[in-house]
Amino acid sequence: MTAPAMAPPPGGSVGTGPMRPSGDIAMLGWSLDAGPWPAIWRRFRRNRGAMAGLVVIVAIAAVSLGAPLIAPYPPNAILDMVALKSQAPSLAHPFGTDPASRDVLSRVLFGGRVSLAIAVLAMLTATTVGTMYGAISGYTGGTLDSVLMRITDACLSIPRILLLLTICALWGRASLGSLVLILGLTSWFGVSRLVRGEIMGIRTREWVMAARALGATDARILFRHLLPNIASPIIVATALGIGNVVLLEAGLSFLGVGVQPPFASWGNIMQDGADQVRALWWLSVFPGLAIVSAVIAINAVGDGLREAADPRQ
Amino acid sequence: MTAPQPVPAPNPLLSIRDLRTVFPTGAGVARAVDGLTLGVEPGETLGIVGESGSGKSVTALSILRLIRPPGRIEAGSSITFGGTDLATCDAESLRAIRGRRIGMVFQEPMTALNPVFTVGSQIAEVVRVHERTTRQAAWGRAVAMLEAVRIPASAERAHQYPHELSGGTRQRVMLAMALVMHPALLIADEPTTALDVTVQAQILALLAELQQSLGMAVLLITHDLAIIAAVASRVVVMYGGQAVEEAPVTELFAAAHHPYTEGLLRAVPRPRLPNSPAARLAEIPGSVPPATAWPAGCRFHDRCAFAWDRCRHEMPPLYAISATHASRCHLAAEPARRTAPAPTAGTPS
Numbered sequence: 039m040t041a042p043a044m045a046p047p048p049g050g051s052v053g054t055g056p057m058r059p060s061g062d063i064a065m066l067g068w069s070l071d072a073g074p075w076p077a078i079w080r081r082f083r084r085n086r087g088a089m090a091g092l093v094v095i096v097a098i099a100a101v102s103l104g105a106p107l108i109a110p111y112p113p114n115a116i117l118d119m120v121a122l123k124s125q126a127p128s129l130a131h132p133f134g135t136d137p138a139s140r141d142v143l144s145r146v147l148f149g150g151r152v153s154l155a156i157a158v159l160a161m162l163t164a165t166t167v168g169t170m171y172g173a174i175s176g177y178t179g180g181t182l183d184s185v186l187m188r189i190t191d192a193c194l195s196i197p198r199i200l201l202l203l204t205i206c207a208l209w210g211r212a213s214l215g216s217l218v219l220i221l222g223l224t225s226w227f228g229v230s231r232l233v234r235g236e237i238m239g240i241r242t243r244e245w246v247m248a249a250r251a252l253g254a255t256d257a258r259i260l261f262r263h264l265l266p267n268i269a270s271p272i273i274v275a276t277a278l279g280i281g282n283v284v285l286l287e288a289g290l291s292f293l294g295v296g297v298q299p300p301f302a303s304w305g306n307i308m309q310d311g312a313d314q315v316r317a318l319w320w321l322s323v324f325p326g327l328a329i330v331s332a333v334i335a336i337n338a339v340g341d342g343l344r345e346a347a348d349p350r351q
Numbered sequence: 352m353t354a355p356q357p358v359p360a361p362n363p364l365l366s367i368r369d370l371r372t373v374f375p376t377g378a379g380v381a382r383a384v385d386g387l388t389l390g391v392e393p394g395e396t397l398g399i400v401g402e403s404g405s406g407k408s409v410t411a412l413s414i415l416r417l418i419r420p421p422g423r424i425e426a427g428s429s430i431t432f433g434g435t436d437l438a439t440c441d442a443e444s445l446r447a448i449r450g451r452r453i454g455m456v457f458q459e460p461m462t463a464l465n466p467v468f469t470v471g472s473q474i475a476e477v478v479r480v481h482e483r484t485t486r487q488a489a490w491g492r493a494v495a496m497l498e499a500v501r502i503p504a505s506a507e508r509a510h511q512y513p514h515e516l517s518g519g520t521r522q523r524v525m526l527a528m529a530l531v532m533h534p535a536l537l538i539a540d541e542p543t544t545a546l547d548v549t550v551q552a553q554i555l556a557l558l559a560e561l562q563q564s565l566g567m568a569v570l571l572i573t574h575d576l577a578i579i580a581a582v583a584s585r586v587v588v589m590y591g592g593q594a595v596e597e598a599p600v601t602e603l604f605a606a607a608h609h610p611y612t613e614g615l616l617r618a619v620p621r622p623r624l625p626n627s628p629a630a631r632l633a634e635i636p637g638s639v640p641p642a643t644a645w646p647a648g649c650r651f652h653d654r655c656a657f658a659w660d661r662c663r664h665e666m667p668p669l670y671a672i673s674a675t676h677a678s679r680c681h682l683a684a685e686p687a688r689r690t691a692p693a694p695t696a697g698t699p700s
Contacts (some may be wrong), residue, residue: 242419244462251415251457252450252528253480262476266467 078270079314081346088342094335097342102150113148129322134320136189136310146325149302154332156218156297157283163222164283165276167253168229169265177260187234190227198224199289206295210296217296221283229275236268270347277340281333288329304329352543363390364568365432365453365536371425372406372413374642375528383409385592388669393534396562396569398583400598400632401543404639406592407572411540413438414570415449432536451481454567458541460521464513470524471497471509477531494529496517501557513595519550522624526557533565540572555582576619579605585675588612591650594669598676610655610677611635649681657688 062065066316082088122139125131133142133281175186205220206212212220240246240265250264265272284304290313292304299306304325311321370383384406391397399407411419414430416437424430430437433452435444440501449455457463457522465473474493478484490509497505499525513521529537539558543551559582562569571583579586579600586603588611596609617633637654640646646653652662662683670683673687682689 094510191422244457244459245465247417248455248457248525248528249465250406250449250464251417251455252477253448254450254476258480263465267465269467 041298043178060099078343078346082342085342085345087338089339091335091342094274095339098150098332098335100146100152102154104281105144105147105151109144109147109344110142111144114140114281114300115144116140124318133324134318136307136321137318138176138310142307142320145302145307145330146304149304149307149325150328150332152214152297152301153284153291153304153329155303156214156221156287156303157280159218160221160283161226161276161279163218164215164225164279165229165272166225166226167223169233169272172230172233172235173260173265174238176234177241177256177264179238183234186259187231190230193215193300198286202286202290203295206290207347208239209296212295214297217287217290221286223288224281225283226263229272229279232271232275233268236271237264240264240267244292270343273342274340278337281340284329284333359654360501364393365391365409365430365570367414368429368431370410370413370428370430370438372409372422372428373425374422376643377644378641381679382592382645383642384413385642385645387444387589387592387594389587389594391568391570391599393535394562394566394568396450396559396583397570398586399570399572399589400574400579400586401589402639404642405589407589408540409572409592410589411455411538411570411572414454414538415455416445428488447481450477450529450534451532452534454532454534454537456522456525456529456537456539456542459545460518460525461513463544464521466513469512470516470521470527474509474524474528474531477528481532492525492531497524498529499530499561499638500524500527500593502527510529518546519554522546522550522554523557526554526561526690530561530565530567534567536568536570537562538570538572541574542571542574543578544575551578555673558582565595576615580678591639591645593650594677595651595679596677597669598672602673602676608676608683609651609680610657610682611651612678614654649679657682 105113117135117139119139122131122135124137124250125135127134131141131143133146136142136145171186171190175183201224202220205224209220237260237269246259246263247258254263287296287303288305288308291303292309294306294309295305297303307325308322311318315322367387367389370384370387371382374381376382387406387410389397389399398411401407407515408441410424412437413424413428414432414437416478417426418424428438432448435448437445437448466468468476471490471493473679474496475486475489478489478492479486482489494505497509497542502508502520502523508516508520513524516524522545525542537558542558543554546554558569558612561567569582571578573579583600586596586598586600587594588603588609590611596603596607596612598607604616605610607616614633618635620632635654640650640653646663646666647666649655649662649667652658655662657683663683667679667681667683669679670678671677
């Protein structure tokens with residue numbers, strides 16, 4: 039709990055010295071050594087599947103981030119259109135090369151940065167929007183709540199991939215930033231329902247009344263008192279949502295409306311070999327493995343978090 | 352931060368007039384508080400006592416307009432505090448009074464603290480809600496307040512979470528939160544009901560001590576006459592959403608007028624002396640009627656041993672027994688009837 043960097047006050051006058059560093063963080067209310075988090079981490083660590091998932095996703099994220107250092111070639115380097123076109127995996131090119139003679143291993147590594155970054159940023163957008171929307175709906179209640187929730191119901195009833203294809207088709211060539219927005223703004227409906235339910239469950243607690251009795255405004259009650267209490271379900275939903283967005287982005291990129299060249303993403307590497315899947319199997323298998331292992335790992339972490347956050351299960 | 356200007360004694364700090372708080376329910380409109388009038392003088396301790404369902408907690412919540420919709424305070428009610436009508440003022444004026452000029456302590460210290468924040472941060476937050484100040488300054492005030500409520504090693508305790516503290520300590524923290532702005536009035540709704548008796552005594556002693564040092568008035572709500580006797584200077588007895596008797600505490604215990612108050616006093620268990628006969632604890636027959644259907648006339652008449660026709664048809668006003676003592680009972684007008692209880696009245700069996 040106490041920061042190790044801070045020397046104990048001389049003379050051992052515990053308690054009369056300045057406040058501990060962690061106090062500052064605790065006052066912000068989002069400290070991780072606070073409230074339920076140490077217990078959640080303890081339970082999470084005992085969950086082997088979740089820990090394996092954590093290791094895998096951290097490894098994938100690390101090699102993706104380190105792509106410029108690790109990758110043998112630049113992702114878009116055309117090596118030799120005659121001699122190195124569509125080569126099967128070999129020692130020189132472990133994942134083979136694509137029809138433009140680019141090194142697939144390098145493209146998968148760089149594609150990981152794009153795919154993971156889009157997924158994380160899109161889900162952060164979705165969580166932010168969904169949390170605000172659901173929190174206001176659940177806290178206000180009444181007619182506004184009914185209207186807002188009917189809107190999310192309507193959005194949830196449209197198949198996601200159809201919605202995305204339509205938006206991307208109308209958008210034209212979407213930049214990476216636009217893709218983050220498109221994916222983020224179509225992924226918050228579930229989060230908003232979750233947050234709304236959680237807020238409704240705790241808004242009548244006595245400590246909410248006590249905070250109001252001592253002069254807290256509605257905004258302060260909502261953002262400082264209620265939301266920190268439901269941080270764990272929100273974080274779990276975000277983790278699980280990231281896996282989902284990885285899949286959606288891969289699907290869109292494979293269909294040609296997602297990440298556009300020159301950027302590599304796991305989905306559009308597969309697209310490069312889509313017309314000759316049998317002949318150029320390495321163009322599907324390696325990015326496919328990357329997608330599958332990342333999604334499984336993310337979901338394992340998300341499930342592990344959920345179980346750790348809710349020990350009743 | 353400056354202490355409120357002393358107010359002349361007959362000028363109450365808080366003045367509730369004709370408070371009516373109602374809750375629409377499936378079974379009709381529950382008139383939980385129905386025409387309550389009372390005043391709290393600066394620096395005094397006014398006790399409100401009554402059974403569950405008498406309207407005492409709803410009164411406490413009404414003062415700070417904490418009634419959750421669809422419950423509401425009816426038009427015509429007024430709750431005047433320092434020149435502001437809390438029943439009708441705008442939300443921002445009300446918010447500035449909550450926690451700053453009027454503090455409030457709730458019954459359940461287990462559930463009235465936010466589980467994910469340290470107690471120090473919860474007290475500091477009250478300061479920061481009302482004053483522009485730095486985190487450090489607010490934290491310092493929180494620690495000082497924890498010390499004021501006699502929590503040892505307050506600087507360390509401030510870093511603890513509610514679940515790490517005992518019930519009594521949590522109630523001290525609640526007191527610290529309610530008092531950190533040095534309010535002129537503290538509303539304490541059953542502040543010790545959830546605590547062990549010994550802890551109860553400590554909290555009450557602390558409350559009395561803080562009241563002295565801060566010079567504040569206390570509105571103490573309880574069902575426990577022993578607590579009233581120990582700390583209150585004046586008492587309002589509530590029944591059926593109304594004040595049925597109001598008196599200085601010594602006068603109430605020495606010469607209660609209303610049959611309901613008499614019943615409450617008789618229902619307090621007393622130790623039996625070795626050779627005295629076994630006495631059954633006196634109870635008040637029946638129970639508080641539902642707030643959706645108060646009886647006509649006197650609301651206590653069907654539980655009262657003295658009730659006669661007048662009680663069934665005519666709601667008694669608050670009769671003045673003396674300058675400081677009032678009772679909502681027709682016996683004040685017809686004292687002769689007290690000696691001859693009507694045999695038809697509700698009798699315990």
